Amino acid sequence: MQQWTEAFEDFAKKLMEESEVPGAVIAVARDGEWIYQKSFGVRDQEQQLPLSMDTVFGIASVTKSFTCAAIMQLQEAGKLSVTDPVVRYLPEFRFLDDEMTNAITIEHFMAHTPGMPPLPYLDGAMKRSLEQDPAILGTEAEEELKTVPYLDTYEEVLDAIAKWEGTALGAPGTAFSYNNDGYGLLGAIIERVSNMSYEQYLTEHILDPLGMTRTVFAVEDLADSEDVTTLYTRKKIDGNEQVIAAPLWHDAPAMRACGFLKSTARDLMAYLEMFRTGGEAPAGVLSRASIQQMTAPHARCDGYRSYGYGLMISPAFPGGALIEHGGSLKGISSHVFVQPQTGLSGVVLCNVDGVPVRDLVLGVLNTISNRPADALIYPIEKMELPGERLGEYVGLYKSQEWMKAEIVSKENELYLEEDGKSYPLIPVGADSFVFRRGRSASWIDFFRSDEGIVERMSYSLRQLTKVG
Incomplete structure (x- = not known):
């Protein structure tokens, strides 16, 4: 066992116990060669079924970089430009007024900078599957769901955004705020431009060429659907929060582009090679120029991180810029990372929501660099505030x-x-x-x-x- 793994596993086991994680898998590679793979817990508590690097988990918002990769492919093919206005491909799109509407471009959606505040429409897109889920009975989410409309199609999402009344965060490109609605509409743009469904385009042009045979939008599409995790969530029962089995997968047909892929550690490690090598391997899926555009900082998220296209970038991370993204939905806590300068890449997948999975990523990067697992990455320099x-x-x-x-x-x-x-x-x-x-x-x-x-x-x- 490598020296760093013992310190990391002590850290990881403690974190997972605190977070009551039924099951998780972690994989790490250097220069494309796996140096660590480990499963913690089980994929099904009741049946005590084991996990593997091929167990299918939800990845939630890690899906966003796949959506952006599809947009970049269409740009390479000359079918669109990320600087094109959204209305060129979605003439029904409207947000507040003509000036705002016409100024919003495809890349504003990709970088979460259209100027739109957080809106409740992802829940509208998920509403039918949420209503079928016993896990939300008696929760605040059940009451909140009553206030949003069913949004089953792209057209209904576009109509809801057009009817929204409020104040923009700023002119397009000036204000970052995470925006699932824009990402949902990227799926609509991909459909209009490619004349294929979003799901079919992603499968044929990204997943299949990368050999990601266990990455799907619906587990029913898997050739082998046995090695799939059960989902777990947190629910207050008699005043105490408990982790319960909640096997129903939530879905949002009109917003799958923002976060509804399922995948495995093995498939995601293959996908990350594209970003580690700058597009050289696997060849032919995305050009070096597209990878560079996706991983360039386009919007400031906070004092540590910027947002590219479907990926976050920490330019000052020790050892070199860190490229990463996480995901969270019911039964899902996911995170992927690549650090091209060190050749490191990795995946963390958990089968319950509410897990600080980025702390596990930082634990890997800290221990592998001989720092304490929970070391702060950046020093905190306090200023005086009157x-x-x-x-x-x-x-x-x-x-x-x-x-x-x-x-x-x-x-x-x-x-x-x-x-x-x-x-x-x-x-x-x-x-x-x-x-x-x-x-x-x-x-x-x-x-x-x-x-x-x-x-x-x-x-x-x-x-x-x-x-x-």
């Missing part, structure tokens, strides 16, 4: 995706409060703070109006609006 300015940030912040967080002031310090937990905020820049949650540091920014009044906060990659 006490009289604290009140500017205090308030309740919400999004239409039902995300909310409150900033409170106690004893001359700011705290972020969410889900009954309180985190002290450390000022690190003008309107920028970090806080420790678990083993890592999270960054938040506040945004001001033209008059200098704090009106929004970035949190969990979304911009939340101050409502009180």
